[in-house]
Amino acid sequence: MDVPTRRRLLPSLNAIRTFEAVARHQSFTHAAAELYVTQSAASRLVRSLETYLDLPLFVRVSRRIELTDQGRFYADLVRDALDRIEAGTMELISTRDGGGTLSIGMLPTFGTRWLIPRLSAFQALYPDIVLNLVSNDGPLDFAAQKIDVAVRFGHGGWPDAIAEPLMSEEVVVVCSPAIMAGRHPLSDFDALEHHRLIRHATRPDAWNHWFRSIDVTPAALHWGPTLEHFYMVIQAAIAGLGIALLPRLLVEDEIQRRALIVPYDVRVTGPGAYYVVSPKAKAELMRVRAFRRWIIETSKAA
Structure with missing residues (x-):
């Protein structure tokens, strides 16, 4: 049985590549230099694309060019398609012998622990x-950081990316054994008023969330140091610089060897969750799919 053929409604690939470069640079001159063609050739290819589509992609304003609304829509679509083609090509080249490199962006303490x-x-x-x-816990930028996939904490919704939840986070109050043996051990919630509370720079509302979750309103709060990384918070708590609120999965070892004590038998789930995040352009790469599948299964078993 003959399979019916369908002719794809596609313009010239050269015209597409040229249009994407001109849209990105907002300049025929710079796009032409990138593509190693003359400015007139770049202009001619874009005009041929406009003729094919029967609509203007740019408006010429004096010496400048600007994308029309249709041009802006098409530029986003074309850029995404070219990114996917490029990523797929690089994937095939890098994995032709069954290998390839997978760059994973990880939160520092979550990654090591x-x-x-x-x-x-x-x-x-x-x-x-x-x-x-x-290792990075700042804003997620796949291109700048040159990563294929990342693990991040948040609420989902990273732009131009696919985010799949891994696990929620149980948070616990921890302190040094010296504090529990001191003048004001944490025998009840009121005792927190006698100590400084250590904060994590990226979780400024964590303590307030914990108090709301256990329905406690402290009469007074005394803030201790604000630290950038969880491993710094862990070390500060061990050193007795204050009381810390930490994800249990990051301090299980310290709890087991009693370098840190969990004084309160309460279970509180922190806001947000851990996600495995990959850019849409790389989401279907074989190595990225393999890692996403593996880490999701592993997190369920943890």
């Missing part, structure tokens, strides 16, 4: 994938 101890299981399943770990 939870992810890295489990990565040998992933490596055993995919021995030909080379892992590159990038």
Whole structure:
């Protein structure tokens, strides 16, 4: 049985590439230099695309060009399509021998405490994938950080990315054994008024959320240091600089060896969750799909 053929309604790829470059640079001159063609050739290719579409993509304002509304819509669509083609091409080239490099953006403390101890299981399943770990807990920028996939804490909704939830986070109050043996041990919630509360810079509302969750309104709060990374908060709590509120999964070792004490038997889930996040342009790459599938299954078993 003959399979019916369908002719794709596609313009010239050269015209598409030229239009994307001109839209990105907002300049025929700069786009032409990038593509190693003359300015007149770049202009001619864009005009041919406008003729094909039968609508203007740019408006010429004096010496400048600006995208029309239709041009802006088409530029976003074309850029996404070219990104996917480029990523897929690089994937095929890098994995033609069954290998390739997977760059993972990880939160510093989560990476060292939870992810890295489990990565040998992933490596055993995919021995030909080379892992590159990038530690960062600032804004997520896949292109600038040159990462394929990341683990982040938040509420989802990263732009131009696919985010899949991994796990929620139980938070616990912890303190040093010296505080529990001191003048004001944490025998009840009121005792917190006698101590400084350590804060994490990226979780400024964490303590307020904890108090709301247990329906406690402290008469007074005394703030201690605000620290940038969880491992700094952990060390500050061990050193007795104050009382810390930490994800239990990050301090399980300190709790087990009693470097830190959990004084309150309450279970509070922190706001937000951990997500595995990948840019849409790379979401279907074989190594990214393999890592996403593995870390989701691993988080469920944790």
